[in-house]
Amino acid sequence: MVDSLFFCVSALTGPEDGVLIQPPVYGPFYYAVRQQGRRLVENPLKRDGDGWHIDFDDLEQKLGQGVRMMILCSPHNPVGRVWTREELQHVVDLTRRHGVILVSDEIHADFALDGRRQTRVLSLDGAEHCIMLTSATKSFNLAGLRHSTVIAPDGDAREKLARALKQAHAEPNLFGSIAQTAAYNHGDEWMDAVVEYVQENRDYAVSTLGGRVPEIGCRPQEGTYLMWLDFSGLGMSHEAVKDLLVNRARVAMNDGLFFGEQGRGWFRMNLATRRANVEATVENIYQAIRSK
Ligand SMILES: Cc1ncc(COP(=O)(O)O)c(C=O)c1O
Structure with missing residues (x-):
């Protein structure tokens, strides 16, 4: 899935663009931005006696500073939050208002614990500017088969991603595709x-x-x-x-x-x-x- 994340950043942002992440967060989010020469913008998570939260005031301010893309980790690795529907709707609304593409990494979604259900970003209102990344690599331990899924409702974004993948000769791994299908169909x-x-x-x-x-x-x-x-x-x-x-x-x-x-x-x-x-x-x- 990290490959897909790198493609999203390279195909959908330009060299001058800011890409926002929410530290502390999974290391390759930093690499996807920095190694591809984009400007890293940080909206650190806040912690109080209640746990970890998104700092929405800071987020709103930063989104207005030349940011083209936000990468959300949902559920969040490493702080372990399963963002609520309200929190996610707020993120979707803010990014849409500022013309920012929201890439939601939902690779840990099967591990919403204690009967929770992870709200999928694409199920929210006004989420046409969002891109969902997922993979069976975590849930079914299939990382070696190198396969992930990118869902982009926006036709322009889909076209740019498809072109970038073609230029890089990045073909999906057949075994990964078969394994993911089998896992999703028979793994409940x-x-x-x-x-x-x-x-x-x-x-x-x-x-x-x-x-x-x-x-x-x-x-x-x-x-x-x-x-x-x-x-x-x-x-x-x-x-x-x-x-x-x-x-x-x-x-x-x-x-x-x-x-x-x-x-x-x-x-x-x-x-x-x-x-x-x-x-x-x-x-x-x-x-x-x-x-x-
Ligand atoms: C949030 C997040 N995204 C992506 C990945 C990496 O996934 P893959 O092994 O499919 O590249 C991980 C793995 O730890 C992760 O925690």
Whole structure:
């Protein structure tokens, strides 16, 4: 899907255009903008006791500053928000008003937890300027087959994307296409079981990490199988936390700085694994911190 994101930026924006993202956010959002010579505009997410939110005042102001495209992460990796219908409608309205193309990365949509349903951006009113990106790569672990889906209701955008793909000789992978079709047609039951398992892993991690190592900030994510952990309460530098995790706890997590400077002091834990791995991870972190 990252390839599709790169194509959206290169085909639908020009060198002088701004492209807006909402950090902390998945690293390749930065690369898709910077590596293709576009201007990065940041609308950082806000955090309060209630969790993570979009700063709509800042968003409105930034959208008026030569921004041509906004890349939304929905559900959001790494903060784990499943944006509500109202929040998404607000984003759609603001981008439309400012003539900004909204690219919505919905790759984690199957992992809307606790019975939530991810509102698809294209189901909202006035979403003709939006483009939805999705793929079965996360839900069905098919990333190796390199296949994703771009849905663009706007004919002009569709044409530009098709031309860019043709010029790059970017043909879809046949095996990926077949696998995605099979997954979507026959994977419901399996997917429901995976979501339930991930939820139980999440609840286990929140109660045990929260209970045993209260210095680590962890909240139950609303979506994705990824848990965004705040280690700043340990009073250690980012590098020292990383050293503790890797060399003492023997745990490999995603480095928060991959998601931008806002990720300093944070690390991301993957919960799409066997319960025994989550148990060992919590135990190892607990032992490493208590013996430091
Ligand atoms: C928000 C988001 N978009 C895209 C991707 C990458 O997808 P793919 O492996 O299909 O390129 C990821 C993977 O972590 C992701 O979290």
